Structures are given as structure tokens and as C-alpha cells.
Amino acid sequence: MAALGTIRKRGVILVCIISFGLFAFIAEEAFRSCDSAKNNERQQIGEVLGEKISVQDFQKLVDEYSEVIKMQQGQENLPEEQMNQVKDMVWNTYIQNQIIAKEASKLGLTVTDAELQDILKTGTNPMLQQTPFVNQQTGRFDASSLQKFLADYKAQKANPSANAQMMDQYTKIYNYWSFIEKTLRQQTLAQKYQALLAGCFLSNPVEAKMAFKEENEESQIQLAAFPYSDIQDDKVKISESDLKAKYDEIKARFKQPVESRDIKFVDIEVQASNADRAALNKEFAGYHSQLAAAADPTEVVRKSASTVAYLGIPVSKDAFPRDIAAQLDSMAVGSTSAVKANAGDNTLNIVKLVAKQELPDSVQYRVIQVAANSVAEAKTKADSIQGAIAGGADFEAIAKKYGQTGDKAWMTTKQYEYAQSMDKDNKTFINTLNTAAVNSLSQLQLGQGYVVLQVLDRKAMVSKYTAAVIKKPIDFSQGTYRTAYNKFSSFVSANPKSEDLLKNAAKEGYKVQDLKDITTSVHYVANIHSTREALKWIFDSKEGEISPLYECGDNNHLLVVVLDKIHHIGYRDLNDAVVKETVKAEVLKDKKAEMIEAKLNGVKNIAAAKAKGGKVSSVNQITFAAPVFIAATGASEPALSGAVAGTKKGAFSAHAVKGNAGVYLFQVTNKANRPVKFDDKTYQQKCRQKAMQYAGNFMNELYLNAHVVDNRYLFF
Numbered sequence: 001m002a003a004l005g006t007i008r009k010r011g012v013i014l015v016c017i018i019s020f021g022l023f024a025f026i027a028e029e030a031f032r033s034c035d036s037a038k039n040n041e042r043q044q045i046g047e048v049l050g051e052k053i054s055v056q057d058f059q060k061l062v063d064e065y066s067e068v069i070k071m072q073q074g075q076e077n078l079p080e081e082q083m084n085q086v087k088d089m090v091w092n093t094y095i096q097n098q099i100i101a102k103e104a105s106k107l108g109l110t111v112t113d114a115e116l117q118d119i120l121k122t123g124t125n126p127m128l129q130q131t132p133f134v135n136q137q138t139g140r141f142d143a144s145s146l147q148k149f150l151a152d153y154k155a156q157k158a159n160p161s162a163n164a165q166m167m168d169q170y171t172k173i174y175n176y177w178s179f180i181e182k183t184l185r186q187q188t189l190a191q192k193y194q195a196l197l198a199g200c201f202l203s204n205p206v207e208a209k210m211a212f213k214e215e216n217e218e219s220q221i222q223l224a225a226f227p228y229s230d231i232q233d234d235k236v237k238i239s240e241s242d243l244k245a246k247y248d249e250i251k252a253r254f255k256q257p258v259e260s261r262d263i264k265f266v267d268i269e270v271q272a273s274n275a276d277r278a279a280l281n282k283e284f285a286g287y288h289s290q291l292a293a294a295a296d297p298t299e300v301v302r303k304s305a306s307t308v309a310y311l312g313i314p315v316s317k318d319a320f321p322r323d324i325a326a327q328l329d330s331m332a333v334g335s336t337s338a339v340k341a342n343a344g345d346n347t348l349n350i351v352k353l354v355a356k357q358e359l360p361d362s363v364q365y366r367v368i369q370v371a372a373n374s375v376a377e378a379k380t381k382a383d384s385i386q387g388a389i390a391g392g393a394d395f396e397a398i399a400k401k402y403g404q405t406g407d408k409a410w411m412t413t414k415q416y417e418y419a420q421s422m423d424k425d426n427k428t429f430i431n432t433l434n435t436a437a438v439n440s441l442s443q444l445q446l447g448q449g450y451v452v453l454q455v456l457d458r459k460a461m462v463s464k465y466t467a468a469v470i471k472k473p474i475d476f477s478q479g480t481y482r483t484a485y486n487k488f489s490s491f492v493s494a495n496p497k498s499e500d501l502l503k504n505a506a507k508e509g510y511k512v513q514d515l516k517d518i519t520t521s522v523h524y525v526a527n528i529h530s531t532r533e534a535l536k537w538i539f540d541s542k543e544g545e546i547s548p549l550y551e552c553g554d555n556n557h558l559l560v561v562v563l564d565k566i567h568h569i570g571y572r573d574l575n576d577a578v579v580k581e582t583v584k585a586e587v588l589k590d591k592k593a594e595m596i597e598a599k600l601n602g603v604k605n606i607a608a609a610k611a612k613g614g615k616v617s618s619v620n621q622i623t624f625a626a627p628v629f630i631a632a633t634g635a636s637e638p639a640l641s642g643a644v645a646g647t648k649k650g651a652f653s654a655h656a657v658k659g660n661a662g663v664y665l666f667q668v669t670n671k672a673n674r675p676v677k678f679d680d681k682t683y684q685q686k687c688r689q690k691a692m693q694y695a696g697n698f699m700n701e702l703y704l705n706a707h708v709v710d711n712r713y714l715f716f
Contacts, residue, residue, distance in 0.1 A: 043055050043056070044711060045058045045711055045712055045714075045715055046058075046091070046708065046709050046710050046711050046712065047707070047708065047709035048094070048095050048098045048099070048706050048707075048708050048709075049098055049099065049102055049706045049707070050707070051098065053094070055715050058090070058091075058094075058712075061090045061094060062086060062087055062090050064175070064179055065086055065089065065090050065179070066078060066083070066086055067172070067175060067176070067179075068176055068179050068180075069082070069086060071172065071173075071176050072130060073414065073418075074412060074414035074415035074416070074417075074418065075414075075418050076418070076419060076420070077420075080529070084523045084716075087523075087712065087716055088521075091710070091712065093186075095703065095706065095708055096190070096699065097186050097190075098706070099699070099702045099703065099706050100186075100189060100190045100193055101189070103193060103702065104189050104192070104193050107193070107196065109189060109192050109193060109196070110189070111185045111188045111189050111192070115188065116181070116184060116185060116188070119184060119188065120141070120143045120146065121143055123140050123141035123142070123143065124141075125141075125184065127180055127183060127184060127187070128141035128180070129141060130180070131146075131176070131177065131180055132149075132173060132176075133145040133146040133149065133177075136364070136410070136457075146177070149173065149174075149177075150174075150177075152170070152405055152407075153170045153171075153173075153174050156170050157170075159403070161403065162403065163369060163403065163404065165369075166369075166404065197695065197698060198688075198692055201688050201691040201692055201695065202688070203683075203684040203685075203687035203688050203691070204684070205680055205684070207684070207687050208680050208683035208684045208686075208687060209678070209680075209683075211625075211683050211686060211687050211690075212676075212678050212683050213624075214623060214624040214625040214645070215623060215624075215625045216623070216673050216674040216676050217623060217624070217645070217671060217672075217673055217674075218620070218621050218622065218623055218671070218672055218673070218674060219622045219623075219644045219645065219647075219668055219670070219671050220618065220619070220620045220621075220622070220668070220669045220670040220671075221618070221619050221622065221644055221666040221667060221668050221669060222606045222616065222617075222618060222666060222667045222669055223616065223617055223618070223619050223630070223632075223664060223665075223666045224606055224609035224610060224612075224614030224615065224616050224664065224665045224666065225614060225615045225616075225617070225630055225632040225633055225662050225663075225664055226596045226600070226612075226613065226614055226615075226662050226663045226664070226665075227615070227632065227633045227661060227662040228588075228589055228592040228593070228596075228633075228661060228662055228663075229633075229661075229662075230613070231592045231595060231596075233588060236588055236591045236592060236595075237591075238584065238587050238588065238591065242587050242591075243574060243580070243583050243584060243587060244574065246583050246586050246587045246590070247574045247579070247583045250583070250586065251571055253582070254571050254572040254576075254579050254582075255570070255571050256567055256568075256569060256570060256571070256572055257569065257704055258519050258520075258521075258569060258710075259519070259520075259539075259566070259567065259568055259569050260516075260517040260518055260519050260567045261517075261518050261538055261539065261563060261564075261565065261566050261567065262514070262515070262516045262517065262518070262563075262564040262565040262567070263514075263515050263518065263525075263538060263561050263562060263563055263564055264502055264512055264513070264514055264515075264561075264562045264564050265512070265513055265515065265525070265526060265559060265560065265561045265562065266501075266505055266510045266511065266512055266513070266559070266560050267513065267526060267528060267557060267558070267559050268484060268488050268510065268557065268558040268559075269553070269556060269557055270476050270480065270481050270484045270485075270556050270557070270558065271476060271480075271556075272474050272475055272476045272477075272480065273476065273477070273480045275477070275480075276474075276475070276476050276477045276480055277474060279477070280348060280472070280474060280475070281339070281348070284339045284348050284350065284470070284472075285339065287300065287304050287350055287470050288336065288338075288339055288350055291336050291350055291352050291468060291470065292336040292352070294352075294468075296312075297310060297352055297354065297468035298310055298312060298468075300468070300470075301468050301469070301470060304470045304472065305472065306469060306470045306471050306472060307347075307471050307472065307473070308320065308321065308324070308469040308470075308471045309419070309420045309421060310468045310469070311416075311417070311419060311421075311422040311427075312422060312427055312466065313416075313422060313427050313430050313431060313434075313466065314355065314357050314359055314431075314434060314464035314465060314466050315413060315416075315417035315464055315465065315466075316361070316413050316417060316462060316463075316464055316465075317463075317465065318414075318417070319413075319417035319418060320465075320467065320469065321345070321469075321471065322344075323340075323342045323344065323345070323349065324349065324351055324467070324469050324471070327351055328351070328353060328356070328465050328467060329463075331351065331353040332353070333353055333354070333355060333356055334352075334353065334354070335352070335353060336350065336351070336352040337349075337350055337351045337352075338350075341474070345473075346473055346474050347471050347472060347473050347474060348471075348472055348474060349469065349470065349471045350469070350470045351467055351468070351469050352467065352468040352469075353465065353466075353467050354466040354467060354468060355465070355466040356463060356464070356465050356466075357434075357463075357464050357466075358461050358462070358463060358464075359434045359435070359461065359462065359464045360434065360458035360459055360460060360461055360462075361412060361413050361459065361460035361461070361462045362410055362411065362412040362413070362458075362459045362460060363410070363411050363433045363434065363455060363457070363458050363459075364408055364409070364410050364455070364456040364457035364458075364459075365408070365409060365410075365411065365433055365453060365454060365455050365456060366395060366396075366399075366406050366407060366408050366409065366453075366454055366456065367406075367451045367452065367453050367454075368385055368395070368398060368399045368402060368404055368406060368451065368452045369402070369404060369449060369450075369451050370382045370385065370402070370449055370450040370451065370452065371448075371449045372449070374448075375445070375448055375449075378445075378448070378449050378450045379445070379450060381450070382443050382450035382451075382452055383443070385398055385402075385452045386441055386443050386452050389441060389452065389454070390441055395454060408456060411430075411433055413462075413464070416430055425446040425447060428444055428446070429444060429446065429451075429453075432444060432453060433453075433455060434464075436453070436455040437455065438455055438456065438457060438458060439454070439455070439456065440454070440455055441453070441454050442454075442455075475556075476556070481556075484558065485551075485558060487508075488510075488549065488558050488560075489549055491504075491505075491508050491510065492546075492549050492560050496546070497546075498544050498545070498546050498562045501546060501560070501562065502562060513526065514564075516578075517567065518535075518538060519710075520535075520539060520710045520711065520712065520713045521710050521712070521713075522535065522713070523713075523716070525538070525559070525561065526559075528552055528553050528557050528559065529552065529553050529554055529557075530552045530553060530554070531550065531552045531553075531559065532713065532716070533550060533552075534547060534550045534552065534559060534561055535713050536713065536714060537561065538561060538563060539713065541563045542563065542566075543563055543564065543565060543566055544562070544563065544564075545562070545563050546560065546561070546562055547559075547560055547561040547562070547563075548560075589660075593658045593663055596656070596662075596663040597656045597658070597663060599612055599613075600612060600656050600663070600665065603665060604652060605652055605667065606652075606665070606666075606667050609665045614665065615632040617631070617632060618669075619666075622640075622641055622644050622645075623641065623645070624641055624642060624644075624645035626641065627640075627641050628640055628641045628644070630659075630661070630662070630664070632662070633659070633660075633661035633662040634661065635659065635660045635661035635662070636660070637657075637659040637660060637661070637664070639657055639658065639659050639660075640657050640659055640664050640666070643657045643664075643666075644666060644668060647666075647668050648668065648671075649668050649669075649670060649671045650667075650668060650669075651667070651668055652665070652666075652667045653665050653666045653667070
């Protein structure tokens, strides 16, 4: 009871303590929730139609498409520039697919499995021609070949003892096909939507007749041109109210759908000094002697750290840099070129042509892999297999006994010539493919096993080259880089204000450059590699701020940035320099037109127009359907084409025509129809096509309404 009394006496305090504890617990959870939300937001690469996509999901799409490109081009890796193109393609495709999917969903449009099967049976879609399931004899997509592959893939996947290397190849092809199938569905859905949209545009015989007349009624005129350029700009007075009125009139031109930023920057590209060049020339003199003397240039090229790998197998010219490829046909086999500098890629180069051969660009083959507990046992099995096939046994039947398909496959030069390295087994395999006769059987030891190889077909004999190349950049030394860095760093430190940095750059020998309208969709700042941190800084800073000093490029650039201007989403105002200049040019044109029109008041014929200073000439073949080009002003003038079409033969223009580059008066001297027969159906179709062209920007409109957010710059 005493304890209860004590609790009652201190009840208020206990309630406060408990309440505070509960508040702390709730607050902690709230903070955790906020942190979690922020972390999730940081992982969002973008947004389309209110749907966010994470960096992980986007990366999966990029990886998927990258593998497709690698398979198509026979490459192991994609260079940075190509990877950027892949990321852009994936992003743009993702946006389009999301937009089309939403619009199609509203309309109930889908792509059924039956429709997809019809596409496969027809086999004419261009994407199907890029698959491994094309019949080499007919050149057409073979749906039965696809079905056979899918069945084999399913069987191999279910087989726990399936060959790992073969399963890897099956998986790559299966993933490739999955991408093609997904893309076919997306393309077909987009085509359905576009076809439905096209069906909304109609034509009729009246419109067709008008279009025929607009295209085929030609006018000849006597023209008096009064170019705006004849009036000096300083003779025209322009007020702020004039600019404001014109801005309001053409404001729609200055709508900005995405945020952009203007910068000023100083970029230093560090280059090799004279001492650096002398040292590299001495190094290359040594390489030249070693390469010329080497029977096998593999080690010489490897130790030189050449940027061009030596594979030791015949490849096409395409596998070599352009400057190297250009030399090969002029070289004798076994010769070594002199050391040459290439200003195009800033390198020194030596080439040794080891061999030149006429070999097939593509080879069809099939193999049976033979594995055993020992090399000797594998050899015995391989001999038995080769003997059986040579004696007339069915290749595929024997392959199935060893858990393989024995399917025919094609290998092209592109599948291996861009490799960065090549082991002995792969060299042996490729050289055998290149040189073996059609239908011959070969037995190769690869590692601890053997393969029985049969070449079935050889196509497109081309020149192939085995060439050792030492190519290295004419690079700067660490000492040269440190000198440049220290000097530039001192300059940046001495000018902490943006106005001082920009004003004093030229005094120190640095050039200030401008870059306008940068958006988050770019990959580099000023096309300099490795500038993502600088790009992130640009979109996270305020006007007038100076960035840190960035070491970027290919470890050869020093960069500092000043954020000059932020252009927010919406309409750029009249204070924007570009906007003001555009508006001023339009006002200037209007004012000059008014001055010319006032001078021409009361002019009723060409002679009077000429007396007023008009440049008179004959202009022929004017139609309403196309803007006429006027040599006297150097401009196309659609307004003049329209005015001429509306004026009768023999009549003088009812009023002066204000054009893009001048004011015009004219007299129609003749009107005649081209000798073309009117076809109602043809012209109705033309009218529909023209309407579709006008509506061709529908994706752009849908894009603007999708409220796309692009944050890729934060991650890539």
C-alpha cells in the first residue's frame, strides 16, 4: 500500500517521464523514416508520369542492352562513349515505353501472344534479322530454329551435368532473345497506338483538289523587293515598351521545359614538355630494335604497355586503329615501320607486319567436346569419335551421346578480333577454323580435354593481317603535371571571388570559356571525361559560386567552374541576353517594315515601286505549297507565296507583303497549271500524310506532359 501511495504522489512526474519517452521513441522512428525516405530518394535516377525508377532498376536495363550490343558486335567490352550512348538509348526508350504503355492502357490496346506468334511466323520484322535464328540459305528468320533452341535451352537448364561453358553460351543467347521478344512487344504496341492516331486524320475530295491546285498552279511575277538590310540599324529607335510588347507576343518561343545552367570555366589540358617527348623518343628507339629482331613479338608488345593488344592471329583491318590500318598494305611481310607520330590521337607508333593471308570472314562449324579423367583417355575418346564420323556416323547423334547437341554455328571475324587478349587454346581453335577445308574433321587438344571440330562452310574471303603494334600516347611526366597543377592551384587560391578569377585569368595565360544551357542529360562538362563531380556541383550551387579545382579528363585536365546563370523551368524573361537579342531582332524587323510600308503608301505599279528604290526582278514557278526563295534578299518567303497565290493574273498586289528579310510588291504576269493529271485518291492520301507530319510531334507533347525528371548525372 505504501508503494502504491508513493506512485500516486508522483503520478504526474511519471506521466511526464512516460510521455517524454514515448515522444522520444516516436521522434526517433520519425527521423529514421525521414532518413530512409531520403536514402530512397537519393537512389532515384529519375521519374516518368509520377513513377520513380531506381538506379538499380535502371542499371539492370543498361546491363541488358549492353549485352545485346556486345553480342551483335562481337565485343567483350564497350568503350565509354558507346556506353554513354547505350545509357541514353535505354533512358529514352524507357520514357517512350512508359508513355505509350499509359496511353495504350487508357485505350485498351495490348499485344497478345497470338499477335507475337504471327510476327515470328511472318519473320519480316528487321529485329528478327539480328538474331541467330536466321536461315543462312534463305536469309529469312526461321521460327522453327527458335523453337528448337528454346527446347534445347530448357533441356540443358534442367540437366545438372550440362557443360558449364555451353550452358553459359545458351544463357547468353536466351537472354538476347528475351530482349528481342520484349522489344518486339513494345514496338508493336507503339505501332498500334500510332496507327490508331493516324486513323484520326481524314481527307476529302475538296481538300484533295485544293492541295492539287496549291502544288501545280504556278505563277510568274514582276517583283519589287525592299530588303530590311537597306536601312541601317542605328536609324531605328527601339524603346523598352516595344521590346516588352514583342516579348509578350512571342513569349511561347522562350518556354523552357527543363532547368538549364550557364557556366564560365577555365580548363587546362596538361601536355608533354620537350623533355618528356625526348625521353619517349628514346624509349621507342629501343622498342623498334626489339620488335624488328623478335621472332615472336608477344613479349615486346606486352612489356611496352601498348594500347593495341597483340593477339597473334589474323584479323581484319577494322581491328586496328585507322592510322595503323592505312599502313598495312604498303608494308612487306616481316618488315617493321619507322617510329611515327600521329597528331590525330597524340601517339607514337611502330608496326611489324608478321603475316598477311586471304581467309574467310565467317566460318560455319560444329564441335563435340571430349572430357575425361586424363589427357590420354580424352585423346582415345576423341580418336574414336573422329574415326566414327569419318566412317559415316551422324555427327549430331554422336554429340547427343556425350550430352551435347552438335548444332551448327557461325563464327565471324568480328567475334574475336577486338579481344584484348587471346590464350593459346583460343588461338589454336580460331586458326583451325580459318584454315581448315570445308567438311574436314580436326582434332584439337584444348587444356586437359579435346574437341572434334568440323568446318561446314566458309564465306567472304578477305585480307587478314597478323600485326604487332606498339602505340603509346605522347604523355607528360609527373613532374610536368605537378608544375601545371601548382601554378593553376595558386591562381585559383589567389582569386577566391568569381569576378576576380574571370578578370585575371588572361593575365596568367588562362582562357575563360563559356558553356550555355547545360542540362542534367549531359555526360560531361565541356566534353571533358570524368567530370561527373563537376556536373553535380553545377546543379547543386548558386549563381556566382566557384567550384573546387577538379583533376579530370583522362588524368590530363585541370578544371575550375563559375556558375554564371540558372534558367529555371518556365519562360525565360526579357532580361535573358539571348531572349532580349531575339526580341530586339524581331522588333527591328517590324520597325523597318513599318518604315518601308509608309514609304510605299500609294504605289500602284512596278514602275512606281522601282522609283521608290525597289529591286525589280522576274520570279517564276511560284506555288502556294512551297515558300519562294528571293535572291534579292537571300531568304525564303512563305508569306509572299501565299499573297501571289491569292492574286489574279495581271493584278498588282493589293498591299505590301511583309516577309522575313524584306517588304515586297509584285504584279502577277502569268498563271498556268503544270501538265499533271489530278488523281483524287492519290491527293487524299497526300493530305492525310501531311496531316500526320503535323501531328508527328505527338511524342514530344506526351513527353512534356509526363513531367520527366532526369537525375542520371548523379550516378553516371
